[in-house]
Amino acid sequence: MARKKIALIGGGQIGGVLAQLCALRELGDVVLFDIVEGLPQGKCLDIAEAAPVDGFDISLKGTGKYEDIAGADVVIVTAGLPRKPGMSRSDLIEVNSKIMTQVAEGIRQYASGAFVVVISNPLDAMVTLCQKITGIPYNRIVGQSGVLDSARFAAFIAWELGISVRDVSAITLGGHGDDMVPLVRYSCVNGIPVMELLERKYGNAAKAKEVMDAMVKRTRGAGGEVVALLKTGSAFYSPASASLAMVESVLKDQKRVLPACVHLDGEFGVKGYFLGVPAVLGAGGVEKIIEFRLNAEEQAMLDKSVAAVKGLVDSLQ
Ligand code: APR
Numbered sequence: 001m002a003r004k005k006i007a008l009i010g011g012g013q014i015g016g017v018l019a020q021l022c023a024l025r026e027l028g029d030v031v032l033f034d035i036v037e038g039l040p041q042g043k044c045l046d047i048a049e050a051a052p053v054d055g056f057d058i059s060l061k062g063t064g065k066y067e068d069i070a071g072a073d074v075v076i077v078t079a080g081l082p083r084k085p086g087m088s089r090s091d092l093i094e095v096n097s098k099i100m101t102q103v104a105e106g107i108r109q110y111a112s113g114a115f116v117v118v119i120s121n122p123l124d125a126m127v128t129l130c131q132k133i134t135g136i137p138y139n140r141i142v143g144q145s146g147v148l149d150s151a152r153f154a155a156f157i158a159w160e161l162g163i164s165v166r167d168v169s170a171i172t173l174g175g176h177g178d179d180m181v182p183l184v185r186y187s188c189v190n191g192i193p194v195m196e197l198l199e200r201k202y203g204n205a206a207k208a209k210e211v212m213d214a215m216v217k218r219t220r221g222a223g224g225e226v227v228a229l230l231k232t233g234s235a236f237y238s239p240a241s242a243s244l245a246m247v248e249s250v251l252k253d254q255k256r257v258l259p260a261c262v263h264l265d266g267e268f269g270v271k272g273y274f275l276g277v278p279a280v281l282g283a284g285g286v287e288k289i290i291e292f293r294l295n296a297e298e299q300a301m302l303d304k305s306v307a308a309v310k311g312l313v314d315s316l317q
Contacts, residue, residue: 003058004028004251007069007111009103010078011040011062013236014119018076020047021244023056027251030060031068033106034079040064066106072114074247077130079103080120082234083227089121089177090312097316100126104133115250115285116141117243118261121234123176124309125316127261127274138263139285145176146259146276148235148242152222153182156215157194161201170194171259172219173268174276174305177312181301182219184212246281253283262286268294270306273313 006022008015011034022030032040040062048060061068069075080096083089100120107116107130116136118127127143134141149172158165170187174180187194198208218225226235249256260279264270267289268277278290294302 004073005031005071006247007031007033007072007075007114008078009033009069009075009106010080010120011036011043012078013082013233014078014240015040016043017236017240018078018244019043019060021240023047023051023058023060024054025244025248026056026058027244027248028073029058031072032060032062033064033066033069034062035064037064066110069106070110072111074117074251075107075111075114076117076119076243076247077103077107077126078119078239080126083121083223085228085231087227089123089223090125092121093125093312093315096120096122096126097129100129101133104130107136108134112136114140115247117246118143119239119243121176122312123261124274124276125312128313129316131263131274137285138265139287141263142246142279142281142286143176143261143274143276144239144243144246145180145261146172146278147245148238149176149180149182149219149222149276150259151238151242153187153215153219156218157187157189160211160215161189161194161197163189168194171278172276173259173278174302175309175312176261176276177305177308178220179301179305179308180220180276181298181305182216183298184216185295185298249281250283250285255280255282255287257290260286262289264289267291268302269299273306273309275306275309 006028011032034040044060044062080099120126123143123145154168154170158168172182261276280288
């Protein structure tokens with residue numbers, strides 16, 4: 001079987017980690033594209049020279065030419081500026097729209113048959129713009145937001161309860177902004193509701209709610225927490241891992257149910273916008289959007305997040 005081809009557009013912090021993870025997991029041959037001369041070539045050479053140590057058999061090519069992404073099975077876009085301390089993701093819209101316009105044109109020309117994952121922020125607007133320019137069918141283009149937001153929520157729950165992250169299931173819906181919706185009612189530890197475990201730990205419901213509220217708040221601001229610490233950029237290890245979970249599910253037809261920023265056509269009451277909801281990702285790309293019941297409080301939070309996404313996306317016009 002021929003190896004898969006994975007094109008990474010943007011060879012910065014996330015792009016570099018993506019290239020290394022693709023190599024270590026032997027997901028496919030990597031093409032790393034960047035406009036900075038020498039950067040993608042240098043990173044690819046560096047990673048490739050670790051192959052004899054790590055034992056992976058894939059090729060890595062750094063490039064500044066879009067023709068090198070031709071025929072890619074998967075394209076992951078990280079081109080764009082990251083946040084600086086104090087900035088929100090939406091502050092990046094003007095500068096990153098210009099970058100995304102160029103990138104999408106390159107994808108349209110050379111890799112329009114690929115499955116595309118957008119990571120650049122503000123995510124919900126960038127994936128919308130990328131789809132508009134490339135014309136890639138809605139089942140072949142997603143944004144990465146929910147896998148990471150949910151992973152952060154799950155990590156905080158595991159740390160709070162002192163248990164393995166592997167047994168925590170947590171999901172976050174909505175836009176990749178401060179109004180995202182971590183779903184407390186659906187978060188559990190091997191099926192046991194997290195709230196029940198917190199109530200048992202603290203012996204009262206009020207304290208359990210206070211602890212959960214703090215974890216929800218931290219989840220919403222988790223990207224900003226990393227930005228404030230790094231000062232010179234935003235999170236890059238976790239976004240790379242999160243997007244590769246989506247890519248792996250598609251390349252290996254795993255049909256995992258992952259929160260993805262997908263185009264909605266009436267699901268969850270949203271029509272014509274990309275939004276983070278659970279989806280089945282497999283060889284067919286976005287094979288299914290999973291709908292489920294929200295209570296009034298959850299729906300109100302989702303509506304608020306949708307309004308924020310619409311405001312941002314509509315400002316692109
Ligand atoms: N075409 C291709 N690459 C570009 C372009 C362009 N027009 N403009 C900038 N780039 C490249 C930069 O040269 C840089 O190497 O995009 C890369 C971005 O890398 P970083 O600045 O290190 O940012 P990173 O941390 O990887 O984040 C990238 O993902 O999570 C989001 O908010 C984050 O929007 C940001 C993006």
